[in-house]
Every structure is written in structure tokens, then in C-alpha cells.
Amino acid sequence: MTxxxxxxxxxxxxxxxxPPDRIPCNESPWPDTLQLWRNQGMPADxxxxxxxxxxxCTMALDCSPRYEQKIISQDSQWxxxxxxxxYSATKQFGKASTIHFFDQKTPDKTAWQNSKHRWQLSTDPNxxxxxxxxxxxxxxxxxxxxxxxxxxYNDIYAQNRYMLFEVYGPWEATWRHHGYENQLMxxxxxxxxxxxxxxxxxxxxxxxxxxxxxxNIKPDGLLIAEDxxxxxxxxxxxxxxxxxxxxxxxxxxxxxxxxxxDFWMHCCGNAEALFEDLIDCGLQVMxxxxxxxxxxxxxxxxxxxxxxxxxxxxxxPKMSGPIEELEQEIKSKVQNARNGGxxxxxxxxxxxxxxxxxxxxxxxxxxxxxxx
Numbered sequence: 001m002t003x004x005x006x007x008x009x010x011x012x013x014x015x016x017x018x019p020p021d022r023i024p025c026n027e028s029p030w031p032d033t034l035q036l037w038r039n040q041g042m043p044a045d046x047x048x049x050x051x052x053x054x055x056x057c058t059m060a061l062d063c064s065p066r067y068e069q070k071i072i073s074q075d076s077q078w079x080x081x082x083x084x085x086x087y088s089a090t091k092q093f094g095k096a097s098t099i100h101f102f103d104q105k106t107p108d109k110t111a112w113q114n115s116k117h118r119w120q121l122s123t124d125p126n127x128x129x130x131x132x133x134x135x136x137x138x139x140x141x142x143x144x145x146x147x148x149x150x151x152x153y154n155d156i157y158a159q160n161r162y163m164l165f166e167v168y169g170p171w172e173a174t175w176r177h178h179g180y181e182n183q184l185m186x187x188x189x190x191x192x193x194x195x196x197x198x199x200x201x202x203x204x205x206x207x208x209x210x211x212x213x214x215x216n217i218k219p220d221g222l223l224i225a226e227d228x229x230x231x232x233x234x235x236x237x238x239x240x241x242x243x244x245x246x247x248x249x250x251x252x253x254x255x256x257x258x259x260x261x262d263f264w265m266h267c268c269g270n271a272e273a274l275f276e277d278l279i280d281c282g283l284q285v286m287x288x289x290x291x292x293x294x295x296x297x298x299x300x301x302x303x304x305x306x307x308x309x310x311x312x313x314x315x316x317p318k319m320s321g322p323i324e325e326l327e328q329e330i331k332s333k334v335q336n337a338r339n340g341g342x343x344x345x346x347x348x349x350x351x352x353x354x355x356x357x358x359x360x361x362x363x364x365x366x367x368x369x370x371x372x
Contacts, residue, residue, distance in 0.1 A: 007055035008220060011162035015262060015284055015309045017340035023370035024162075024343045025363065026056040026311075029350040030096035040356035049161065052363055055343075057156050059219070060136040061167040062129075062143060063204045065118030065177060067105060069140055083138070085168070086115075086177025096351065104179040112178075112197060119200040121207040130208045131217065136167065146215060153217045164264065165212075165219040167205055169226030170198035170248060187240050195244045202248040206255050213259060221262035221285070224252075229269030231293050238273045246277055253282025264311070268348065270295055279307050288312035291347045297333050301341040312345040319346065319362060320353035330365050337370040344370070 005013065005021045013020040027048070029037070038044055042051060049057065064085040072080040072088065080090040086105040091097050106112045121130070128142065129149035133156060144152060157163050168176070174197045175183040186194045205224075212218065228234055228241065256263045264285040265278065270293035275286070289295045289312040297313040304310075318329045334344060344366050350359065 007159075007161040008163075011055050011343060012220070014337075014340050014343055017306045017309070019338055019340055023334060023337040023367060024055040025052070025366065026054045026343065026345050027052065027350060027359075028345070028348075029354075029359075030352060032095045033350050033352045033354065035094075036352050037356040037359070042356055049159075055161055056164055057159055057161040058164045058166055059131055059133055059153060059156065060139075061131050061165055061205065061208055062136050062139065063167050063173065063201060063208055064136065065105070065115065067118070071140070081138070081140075083176075085136075085173065087179075096349070101176070101180065104177050104182070106177045106197070107179055107182055109193065112193075116197075116200060119204050121204060121211065131165070131212060146211075150215050150217055162221065163219045164221045164223050165209075166223045166225065166266075168201070169224035169265065170201045170245060171228055172224075172226050173201045174198050184236065187236050187244065191240065191244050195248075198245060199248050202252055205252065209255070209259075209261075218259075219261060221264050222256055223264035223266055223285075223287070225266045227266075227268045228274065229267060229271040229293075231269055231290070233270055234273055235269075238277070241274060242277060246281065249278070249283075250281040257282050269293055275304065275308060279304070283308065285309045285311050285343075288345060288347045291315035291318075291329075297342055298336060301336065301339075305341060309341045309343070311343040312347050314344065314346050314362075314366075316346045316348055316351060316354075319350060320358065326362070327365060330362065331369045334366050334370040 003021065007024070010020040010022065010024045014024050034048065048054070066084050067086050068082060069084040070082050072082060074093065077093060078090060079093045080088065082088045087101050088103040089099050089101050091099045106115060129144050129146045131149050132139065132143055133152050134141065174194065178186065178197060183194065234241070253263050262285065263283050264287065265283055266287045268288065268290055270290065272295065286308060289297055289310055291313055292315070295313060297310045300310050313333055315329055318326045334342070
């Protein structure tokens with residue numbers, strides 16, 4: 001019988017394909033889903049992680065160019081704002097929705113040359129911290145000071161969950177200020193320029209991480225959000241990714257390895273064409289494994305055993321569908337979790353179509369089938 005583990009030990013075991021005492025679990029419901037669950041009976045005075053006994057806690061790095069963050073307009077349904085990452089956006093207020101991005105700050109080389117100094121970590125001791133417990137996405141409140149950030153970290157880390165720091169990857173961060181369509185064209189027409197912009201982001205991540213380590217703010221793992229793929233495959237060729245991004249991803253991977261920090265990636269769609277390259281760069285965990293792309297964690301843990309672990313892959317649409325199909329989805333994907341290599345999570349974020357009672361049933365079934 002496996003000795004009882006802390007959440008941190010449990011996730012670490014899974015990453016290393018060692019048997020955890022039980023399946024490690026975590027989840028990311030949309031904000032309106034969480035509010036729905038509160039309305040349906042989830043206690044207001046307990047966190048999601050505590051209620052479901054999840055195993056991962058997070059903090060988020062601000063590796064943005066720190067443009068002014070401000071609300072342009074807002075009503076009961078919509079919000080339009082300028083973001084510190086270098087874009088403006090319109091989205092539904094307080095709900096998961098499609099986001100319209102516009103007014104990117106570096107559409108051309110002149111704009112980039114005039115603004116690239118923003119990717120330097122300030123030496124000003126009074127500058128606010130580059131880390132917080134709140135997400136870096138739509139972060140409107142002021143960032144804490146570095147001493148305050150250290151206290152926040154200490155409180156979260158003391159929960160003994162696996163601590164994951166999150167930040168945009170170089171592809172994702174760069175198109176935010178350069179523009180999505182612009183970036184696809186730049187890949188084809190001026191890859192060296194895109195490489196320069198993306199490298200600036202990687203350099204800032206490493207600088208911020210070094211600052212954190214100096215203050216004993218150390219995570220167990222770093223996750224980069226890097227949506228490189230769609231349902232049928234990569235957004236651009238593997239050759240272009242290798243030409244532009246592989247060296248800098250390897251640089252980040254080596255830095256993390258030297259500091260004994262695990263390397264995670266979130267990438268929607270099917271990016272399996274890059275899995276071997278990412279393993280070469282030191283990647284240890286892939287998320288969210290979008291189920292409708294053909295990715296299946298039961299197969300992936302066999303194919304990449306002891307080289308790459310997986311986090312996700314439970315179909316979010318099936319979570320609100322016929323109960324028999326959902327049960328088969330859970331059973332087929334978690335029943336080998338006791339062998340390591342897998343952490344339970346949806347294949348993106350849980351939508352509000354999944355009510356509180358249904359999600360309670362899901363977690364019960366996940367733990368039931370994983371422990372058989």
C-alpha cells in the first residue's frame with residue numbers, strides 16, 4: 001500500500017511516473033461556472049481547492065511590457081480595456097466569452113524599436129512585484145510590493161500543495177502586443193524579427209524568476225501558456241517553430257532544470273508534432289490535451305512513458321452530456337493513473353453547463369476509477 005502523500009509529493013510522483021497514493025487532481029472552472037456552483041450550494045466560505053481537495057496551487061508572473069492597464073468603457077454586459085500586455089480588448093463582463101483583441105502596440109518595427117525597453121526588468125527597488133496570486137490576464141488591481149508578494153507566496157506555499165507559477169509563453173506573449181494576424185505574417189516574412197521579440201519575453205521570464213529565487217519565492221513548477229495549435233494540428237509549420245522558438249524554449253528549460261523547477265506547458269489544440277522537440281527542451285508536463293483533437297491520455301502515457309507527463313484531457317463538452325458517455329470518458333482515461341504520468345483536469349476549463357452536482361459526481365468517479 002502506498003504511504004499517504006502530501007499534495008506536493010503526489011504531483012511530483014505523477015510527474016516522474018511513480019505511483020502516487022491517489023490520483024492528483026486540479027480544475028479550472030470559468031468564473032461564471034464558479035459563481036453558478038456557489039449559487040447551487042458550494043459553501044461561500046471555502047475555496048474550490050479546499051472543497052474538492054485539489055493538489056495544485058498557483059501564482060502568476062507579470063512578464064508584460066507594463067503598458068497602462070485601464071478600463072476604456074464598461075456596462076452591465078461588456079467591458080473594453082487596455083491591457084498591460086500591449087493590446088486592447090472587448091469581452092463580456094464577468095463571463096467566459098470570445099475576446100476581440102485590437103490596437104496592438106507593436107504592429108511594425110518602428111513601434112517595436114520605440115518600446116522594446118519595456119521588456120527590461122527594472123532595478124528600481126520601489127517598483128511593484130512581478131508576481132501575484134491573481135491571474136496575469138485582466139489584472140486590474142495594483143501589483144503588490146516584493147515583500148508583500150513574498151508574504152502571499154509564503155501563505156500559499158504553506159498549504160503544502162504543488163506550487164505552479166504561470167506565465168505566457170513567447171508565441172502567446174508576442175502576438176498579444178504584435179497582433180495575431182501580424183504575427184502569422186511575420187513568421188513567413190521576417191522570422192528573425194519575431195525571434196527578437198520572442199527572445200525578449202523569454203529573457204524577462206528568466207530575469208523575473210531570478211528575482212523571485214533571490215527572495216526565496218520558488219515554485220515547484222513553471223507553466224507557460226502557449227497555444228500553438230488548433231484542432232487539426234499546429235498553427236504554423238514545425239520547421240518554423242524550430243527555427244524561431246526552439247532555442248529559447250531550450251534556454252528556459254535549462255534554466256528551470258538548473259534550479260530544480262519542473263517545466264509545464266499549456267497548449268490548446270493538437271501540438272503532438274512538437275512533443276519530441278519539447279521533451280528535448282526539458283518539458284515535463286503537457287496540458288490541456290484537447291480531447292476532440294484525437295489526443296488520448298491513455299495512449300499518450302504509454303507512448304511517452306517516463307519522458308512526458310500529462311495534465312487534462314477529460315472532455316469539457318462531455319462533462320455536461322449523457323452520463324454514460326461521461327463515465328466512459330472518465331474510466332478510460334484515469335484508470336491507469338495509479339501508475340503515474342497523469343494529473344486529472346478537464347481538457348480546458350469547465351463551462352457553466354456543468355452544474356455543481358454533476359461536477360461533484362465527476363470528482364467522485366475520477367477517484368473511484370483511478371483507485372481501482
